Amino acid sequence: MTSSLTSDRIAEALGALRRATPRIHCITNAVAQSFTANVLLALGAVPSMTIAPEEVAGFASSADALLINLGTLDETRRLAIPIALRAAQEAKRPIVLDPVFVNRSEIRCTFARDLLQERPTLLRANRDEMAALFPSREPFDALAESGAILAMTGAEDVVGERGRTLRLGNGHPLLARVTATGCAGGAVMAAFLAVETDPVIAAAMGVSVFNIAGEIAAEQAAGPGSLVPALLDALYLLDGQEISKRLNIIEQREGRHA
Amino acid sequence: MTSSLTSDRIAEALGALRRATPRIHCITNAVAQSFTANVLLALGAVPSMTIAPEEVAGFASSADALLINLGTLDETRRLAIPIALRAAQEAKRPIVLDPVFVNRSEIRCTFARDLLQERPTLLRANRDEMAALFPSREPFDALAESGAILAMTGAEDVVGERGRTLRLGNGHPLLARVTATGCAGGAVMAAFLAVETDPVIAAAMGVSVFNIAGEIAAEQAAGPGSLVPALLDALYLLDGQEISKRLNIIEQREGRHA
């Protein structure tokens, strides 16, 4: 039972997160920085966001988790990311890697493959990005070598590792009409990795909490503009009752595939 | 008649834009990035925003239009912009150039004049910026050499080329109390250039759609804070009826001047 996801377990972890106020260091793209910081603050975590190569090791090793997002991958970020990743790795911090748009840039794709060698805890990617990273391989098999678990986002989200997956059904199409919702979702997973030791469960918690808040917000919003404040409010106000009412686990698979 | 602007024609183009979901690559300033991305998403387009010189050619040539905005013109942007402009030019993509604050920085002004040699489709500028770019010349005459059309923004917007201009009257003063509304308006013009082949009409559509959404939002907003979500919602919800009700074309001039 300890390895399965329930709404009670999510609510407990959310409470623990709010008490612990973990600091999540985010090397994320320029478009997502402000929204990601506000998502983490609304959730109950604390963001730090510097990307300066000279400073990032200290910020990453003293943080409770690290998010690396490859959007707007400029020279400063390209220098800072491996430094931060190794600092977090040495300090045994959980690490989320979000290889944004590797399917559009060969440079990013090569860079992301190199980062996977450094064994991040979690890879967050959509199907196009996975196909670019691992052409003609089954995603969970491909990742087994690196030891990372996978959160594959889409209309339905699949979280897990080879032989153990959760299919999650929360979310709302209006989230795709706001920039950086996916990027901020990766930061929420990092925040749950800071308080929940089972990384598959932590990732599933992050996906579910963000998407449930998105559902609540979409019901209140007239469009993508009013969705943003409503989403941050929903993350701030989210409680066990709402999680229990809305959590949509399509399938939870514990056994080995094949 | 095909060369004149009507509310029906705007509504049709907006429908085409929403179906085509053109990707607009934006090299824009750090202050405007997030808001511009959200404006494009609310409108129905897709933003991509990287400014890395190594990656920007691929992003620009595969996009449906390119926006170049000279705000916060740092070294990375200064390197990336000519690369992106040429890549988009070779791929025959429409290009919007927004020479923000060239009247405050000689470096930018020289840089913007060089970019005009590369023949962008549209120059979006206010009167002070035009005066800095072309001292003591009539704006439409000055631009005729470069082949670019002009969207000159102000209390009243003037869009066109030598001998063919539209004066447009939509908008609201509260828009000037929100950062990057002008910059985001340039992105909306780029989005219409991706679906409408007559660049004068496309620019006028972009100006009108953004400003009509601004009027709707200003009527609902208590101030510049609530204007932002209302503006994004208005862009998302905008329909032909609202466009028809509000479109304010002060003058549409088809003949040659002089």
Add this chain to the structure above:
Amino acid sequence: MTSSLTSDRIAEALGALRRATPRIHCITNAVAQSFTANVLLALGAVPSMTIAPEEVAGFASSADALLINLGTLDETRRLAIPIALRAAQEAKRPIVLDPVFVNRSEIRCTFARDLLQERPTLLRANRDEMAALFPSREPFDALAESGAILAMTGAEDVVGERGRTLRLGNGHPLLARVTATGCAGGAVMAAFLAVETDPVIAAAMGVSVFNIAGEIAAEQAAGPGSLVPALLDALYLLDGQEISKRLNIIEQREGRHA
């Protein structure tokens, strides 16, 4: 009486600010840029935000005040900041220095100490940052040498210089759940320094106006998401009656300490 803070005096300065529309040049962190610009616009000031070393001297010397914020201190900012500071100093513009997170980064701390030698008008810092800058010294004594006045932020804000301090009690805990509220507060102080010649009074005005707007917004908001538009609206709508009703000066000390 001219050296003391009253709600009437704040209301008059706010009126003067709105009439003068001072331009505040902000070299601030990537997370805070957009929100800071919107706070200044809502207040009635005009932001300029470039951080390019090649351009920043002209922008800073022609501005009415300069804000230097050390968050996300990358190489471009590290180069631009001393240039901007000296340009503003030569042009006799007021300068606010906000040494964000100097307690987390030795590089920043050294950099901030060097900047203090250049005699900014105002240092905005919390207790942890002051302790990092001046270990085992009383904050107001430590600053006396540099000639800067201090705005020390916290649950209660203390503004002043050795022998002359104001303790200010406005504000709301929800402000801490939104990123960059502190950074934007520094920009508001810079805006009041542009219209009020007594820097202690100007800083106290900035602190009070921002925090009063925060209180109004927090009463209307459901959470940190809806706080942001409400805060900007409150800054835009703030009037003398509201300031008079809410201003909370805990103590105003004119005499010399000890």
